[in-house]
Amino acid sequence: MKILVCISNVPDTTTKINFTPDNKSLVTQGVQFIINPYDEMALTRALELTEAGGGTVTVINVGDVSTEPTIRKALAIGATDAIRVNAVPRDAFFVAKQIAEIAKKNNYDLILAGRESIDYNGSQVPAMIGELLGIPSVSICKSLKAEGNTVTIEREIEGGKEILSCDLPVIAGASEGIAEPRIPNMRGIMSARTKPLTVIEPIEVPQHSQVINYDKPKPRGQVNLIPADNVDKLVELLHTEAKVI
Amino acid sequence: MSVLVYAENSGGKFKKSSFEAISYGNEIARMSGSDLKVISIGDVSPDELKKPGNYGAKKILNAAADNLKSFTNQAYAAVIAEAAKAEDAKVIVLSASFSGKGLAPRIAIKLEAGLADGAVSLPDVTNGFKVRKTAFSGKAFADVTLTSERKIITLIPNSYKVVEDIKQPEMADFNPPIADADFKMVIKETIRASDKISLPDAELVVSGGRGLKGPENWGMVEELAGLLGAATACSKPVSDANWRPHSEHVGQTGISISPNLYVAIGISGAIQHLAGVSSSKNIVVINKDPEAPFFKAADYGIVGDAFEVIPKLIEAIKKFKSAHA
Ligand SMILES: Cc1cc2nc3c(=O)[nH]c(=O)nc-3n(C[C@H](O)[C@H](O)[C@H](O)COP(=O)(O)OP(=O)(O)OC[C@H]3O[C@@H](n4cnc5c(N)ncnc54)[C@H](O)[C@@H]3O)c2cc1C
Ligand SMILES: Nc1ncnc2c1ncn2[C@@H]1O[C@H](COP(=O)(O)O)[C@@H](O)[C@H]1O
Numbered sequence: 001m002k003i004l005v006c007i008s009n010v011p012d013t014t015t016k017i018n019f020t021p022d023n024k025s026l027v028t029q030g031v032q033f034i035i036n037p038y039d040e041m042a043l044t045r046a047l048e049l050t051e052a053g054g055g056t057v058t059v060i061n062v063g064d065v066s067t068e069p070t071i072r073k074a075l076a077i078g079a080t081d082a083i084r085v086n087a088v089p090r091d092a093f094f095v096a097k098q099i100a101e102i103a104k105k106n107n108y109d110l111i112l113a114g115r116e117s118i119d120y121n122g123s124q125v126p127a128m129i130g131e132l133l134g135i136p137s138v139s140i141c142k143s144l145k146a147e148g149n150t151v152t153i154e155r156e157i158e159g160g161k162e163i164l165s166c167d168l169p170v171i172a173g174a175s176e177g178i179a180e181p182r183i184p185n186m187r188g189i190m191s192a193r194t195k196p197l198t199v200i201e202p203i204e205v206p207q208h209s210q211v212i213n214y215d216k217p218k219p220r221g222q223v224n225l226i227p228a229d230n231v232d233k234l235v236e237l238l239h240t241e242a243k244v245i
Numbered sequence: 246m247s248v249l250v251y252a253e254n255s256g257g258k259f260k261k262s263s264f265e266a267i268s269y270g271n272e273i274a275r276m277s278g279s280d281l282k283v284i285s286i287g288d289v290s291p292d293e294l295k296k297p298g299n300y301g302a303k304k305i306l307n308a309a310a311d312n313l314k315s316f317t318n319q320a321y322a323a324v325i326a327e328a329a330k331a332e333d334a335k336v337i338v339l340s341a342s343f344s345g346k347g348l349a350p351r352i353a354i355k356l357e358a359g360l361a362d363g364a365v366s367l368p369d370v371t372n373g374f375k376v377r378k379t380a381f382s383g384k385a386f387a388d389v390t391l392t393s394e395r396k397i398i399t400l401i402p403n404s405y406k407v408v409e410d411i412k413q414p415e416m417a418d419f420n421p422p423i424a425d426a427d428f429k430m431v432i433k434e435t436i437r438a439s440d441k442i443s444l445p446d447a448e449l450v451v452s453g454g455r456g457l458k459g460p461e462n463w464g465m466v467e468e469l470a471g472l473l474g475a476a477t478a479c480s481k482p483v484s485d486a487n488w489r490p491h492s493e494h495v496g497q498t499g500i501s502i503s504p505n506l507y508v509a510i511g512i513s514g515a516i517q518h519l520a521g522v523s524s525s526k527n528i529v530v531i532n533k534d535p536e537a538p539f540f541k542a543a544d545y546g547i548v549g550d551a552f553e554v555i556p557k558l559i560e561a562i563k564k565f566k567s568a569h570a
Contacts, residue, residue: 013497013517017384026381037498092360093353118382118497118520122362127318127350136319136430139347142491152433156492157343158255159443162316163434170430176484176498177491208359213388214380217523223530223540228549231561234529237545239565242527244449244506245473 001055001146001168003046004106006099006113006125007074008036009067013118019214026119026214035070038114040077040181042174046112047078047182049146055109056080060102062095064088068197076184076192087202090210092120096128097205103133110151111171115140126173133171138164141172247282248274249334251325252297253344254289262340262402262446264300269367269398269405270338271301276370279335282306284328284419286313286321298414300407304332306419312428315435316344319427322351327421329356329395341399342445349399359391365404365503365524382497382520402446403503444493447476449506450525452495454480454518456511456532456551460488465555466510472562478502480512496521511551514539531555 011017012032020027035043046057059074061067062085071082085098103111113126123139130137142161143154151170154177155162184192226234238245250270252263267283274281283297284306297305308324325348329337337352339345341363353360361368361376365386369375373390376398380387444450451470453463463477470477477493484494495502497517507525511532512518519542522528530543533550540546547554 011381013382013520016516017381019385092350096350096354119380120387121378121380121382121501122360123346124350124353124360124362127347128354130319131322131351131354134426137347137351138318138430139350140343155343157435157437158260158445159441160435160437161492162432163436164430165433166430176494206357208353208357208393209361209389209391211380211387212375212390214385216385217383220528220542220544223543223546225540225546225548228547228554231547231554231557232564234545234547234558235561235565238506238527238529239569242506242544244527245562245565 001049001053001109002107003050003055003057004103004108004111005039005043005046005057005059005079006111007039007043007059007061007070008114008117009033009061009063009070010036010117010119013037017216023213023215033070035074036114036117037181038116038174041176041179042112042114043074043077043079044179044182045144045174048179053146058083060085060099062087062089062098062202071197072192073184075195075197076188077182078188079195081196081198083198083200085202086199090207092122092124092128093208094205096125096132098202099125100129100132101203102200103129109168110146111169113171113173115173115175123173126171130171136166136170138170138172140175142175142177144172144178246279247332247334248277248279248336248338249282249284249329249332250338251345251348252283252285253340253342254285254287257289258293259285259289259296260340260342260446261407262342264407265402265405266338266340266400267297267300267302268408269400270336271408271410272367273336273338274301277336280304282332282334284308284325286324287316288314294416295414298412299409301410301412302414303412304415304417306417308419310420315432317428317430318347318351319430320423322348322355323423323427324419324421326352326355328419335395337395337397339397339399341401345399349397353397356395357393358395358397359393360397361389361391362399364398364400368398379501379524383501383523384520401503403448403505442474442476444476444478445500445502447502448504449473449475450478450502450504451475451508451510452478452480452512453483453510454512455482463489465559469508469555469559469562472559472566475506480518509539510555512539513537514542
């Protein structure tokens, strides 16, 4: 199977988020960047599929040169080769257009992404690519199995799940449960340096949306500590003050 | 010109998050001096179908063709996009439910529309069209401007109140042609724990962490949740260890929720956990360690052993309920 995995370069999950004084961008100094955790699950599932049935796994990222360590990490985990579209992503539509453009030329059987990027939290890119390519998409996929030309997918729904089936090609957004991320081994890290990483210039895309301001939620007030032997007090506060019961 | 809202149903009943989206759309229609239209897809009874009229809908489109009985992302997106064109909708609102998240990007491509996903409040239309959404997994907000002619918004469940506004809506069947290619994905099976309150929609949530020691101790968590009418949730290590299903895992790599009440029992409050729950309106933390980081993010706290505090809390709520029955 010929698989494309979309990887986003995001701040490590432990990062304390801070913005520049104009509130337009993230302060990246001292921030460790990683493969978006869901994309790492997607990558692992892709490797499992090709290990079982043969094929290649190409990773793609839309980003400037600063994302290359993240791309190399994906190669170290086991991807065959990589593509970087040389542009700072403007919005999900921009990213989806770039990836769809490349996918059109390469006839991938399966495209995997993450359910959302943990920085922008859009959940937009995979379904947009699906629409641009005219193929089915599942935005939040808990399990994906392939048999011949048919895939069976578990999709998360409120209070349960759906089992879906379709023929390839398809695009899915990986979520918790699809695979356990892998840690690259020494051989992987060594070979990653020489695996092909192709840089492609972006195509022109009209802009529909723009982030103009970031800010942080207001901190909560001081916690109201209630003695453990007076839980009645908590119930009363939840009724009279929080008004939730 | 109009505002179009997709009213998602579950088993033939509109979801609460759909009424939130309708009320939200109604306010945008009011602000922009246009009409609110609602589209329903699938099997919904005639009585249920009229309900959006209680929340401001002037027209309700009913797409109930046989092949639309079960959710297919591509076909549903095609129907909503066609409805937007037919009704000249400039703003399209969906709930940021699992299905809504899958539909909105496809509709955005079809209509060449900008998409603001995960809105937490009404758009600001004083100067352009600005929507506030969560970013960095609850650690921040982003203000996004949409500059396209048509605009799509998905609304986070529990972030906008349902507001009554009684109208006498026009009812119309809607049957646009849909390509066969839009039915490539087939549902084999739907598994629903019908007796449980669904976590993403829940107004109250009781959640347990590793401090509960093992799956056998979830009885008291479920009892507490049952008494409150709350959904149950858990931290990541708990679902990783298979004490609880993955669908209950909240946080950065699980689901994000914003209920009115989040009760965290035996959860330390790691940054990745907080990422998914920090937008809850009220947070109660029960932890035996007074230094647990979660207390810094809580409104109410009890320092104590969950195995002593929870049974007492259950009794206190029973007492409260019988006094207020
Ligand atoms: C990439 C990444 C993504 C992650 N994503 C998530 C995520 O989405 N969600 C998530 O939850 N975590 C996530 N984590 C894990 C996170 O860092 C923490 O490890 C996890 O949240 C801790 O779970 P916990 O609070 O249940 O357990 P612990 O940290 O072990 O805390 C247990 C708590 O229980 C208390 N306790 C013990 N006994 C009792 C008792 N008898 N009564 C009362 N309290 C008691 C202890 O004082 C302690 O505070 C992620 C980590 C990484 C690296
Ligand atoms: N800049 C990017 N380059 C490659 N893939 C991306 C990029 N941004 C997002 N994606 C993919 O799209 C998924 C969803 O992202 P988002 O729509 O931003 O929530 C991510 O998990 C990635 O798989």
